[in-house]
Amino acid sequence: MDRPLDEPETVPLVLIEPYAFRLGGHHQRTLLALARAVPGTVVIAPHGIARPTATTLRRAPVTVVAGATVVRARLLLRAAGPLSRQSWAGQKLLRMGRWPDAVRRWPHQITLLARCLVEASALRTARHRAPGTRAGAVTVVVLSASEGLRGTAALLGAGASAVRPRGRHHRGPAAAASGTARPER
Template identity: 60%
Template sequence: MRVASGSLVLIEPYAYRLDGRHQRTLLGLARVRPGTLGIAPNGIARQTAKGLREVRAHLVTGAPGHRAGVLLRVAGVLARLSWAGQRVFRCGRWPHQVVVLARCLVEAAALRSARRLVPDAQAAVILSASEALHGAAASMGGMPHLRFVHAAGTAEGRCVRLQGRLARRAERRVAALCATEAVREQIASRFPGVAALMRVAMVDDGRCLTEGEREGGRLDFSFPPAAAVVCLVEGWCPHKDIAVIDQALALVTKPLHVIVTGHPLEEQILGRWQARPNLAVHIEPGPLSEPVLRLVYAAADATLLAWHPGTAGVAGPVLDAARYGVPLTLSGHDLHLTARLRSEPWVRLFTAGDPHALATALEDLVRQPLPPPGQQAPQQLDMPTAKEQAAFLTRAAARFTTRGPEC
């Protein structure tokens, strides 16, 4: 593969997913920077690969080179070990610590591939980075880089902390681009050597839902015109407070339709929801393609996001709500995000971890649907255009990843 000197390198560990968000940013940036090298260490969805070819970007899947290949294979072993641990020790913390280590190795493998293919890259950027082991990824990958950190809140175990201390010097070759001010504060406190600043990863492509799509979404799900519909998208990641949603839905007394999408899902909890007489649950399992995800959002009166109290970050569904033009029911888990959205008429906030507050918010939605966000909503959440994002990444790489000793 012949990649032009000084190309932009974009690394997306989750490019294999079909949920659209990870691919959207990758494709958007590649479109405005011809010759971009996209690295998908864990594989890539077919439509995303096709989109990269159409915009004349280069694509690498896996990890070319012996050292990068070894890192990726070890990461695979750790990922399978974590999966098995989660099945056996549902309440244990160590399986997630193994995931953190595995993600670090995946990032390192991708960075080592980037160093081999474009040693003088204009900027190397991990679009969906881990919230820990920033220096370790740079040290093992042998390349300075920018990394988008979408959330923070995971407690680090002893092994993760030790690995981080061993790579402390390499942190000065990394800049963390944080989704909210609360994430930036946590990263700056836990990793003082890392340059931390606020920057949203997702780009605004200006493709808000149309009235025709909204009508089509309701018809496709056969919802009555006056039915209240809320969607819960993208499965149940560790940050999501599914327990509080479960408890809140048990308290809701008014008829409510709930669309549940993504992976993983807990069948036992879904069974409880389906058995409740006032709930109509519609399940779309597995990752959804962009067209199907748009259909789900179009059918909903609001999207619901509940994260554990104290978790910092802005989840994809929040940005999706602003970008698609969908009202939002949101937990107050991130104080900075809450302060920013408190006065927005299209957002209904509830106290994080409080099922009664969520139940009240859902019943309010049934009585009085929220208005959709206006065209300025993406800008209110600091979502840049793809052209603005690419220019920023180039400037940031020149400023923040040339400091300190070599990795």
């Protein structure tokens, strides 16, 4: 036994795939390839998982979590639903006629917020289901992360104490020690 008894066993990789319920595409291929590559991976699918994907993942040494398992995660996931529906309705409504640019952008902004809430829910579930994530000993990957609001998703998903603000060009302590980090402006 190499590790102390009071230290929880850490999971090497947590994969979060918000689109695991869809069949085909690069979402499925990437998820399956990464899950097979690292034994002991935890796969989190906030909206559930397609049956063929689940069947394939059962053959690998992978833990699959469908949905949210913690109260706060469930609240975040439930809040995303009405936002997604509002965005869809806004896109349908604003498709007709000429609207100012600021108005036409609103459905997209609402979509980004809904995706952010789904990702935050999955991050909360990851913290709960994968030992070691609170200490930062695990790699958590959101495979189809939305293009915006990454910091907000991290704050909502991990809690404010778990996210450290970093400079715009910060590349981590190794880069700073080697002198390859860009200086702050």
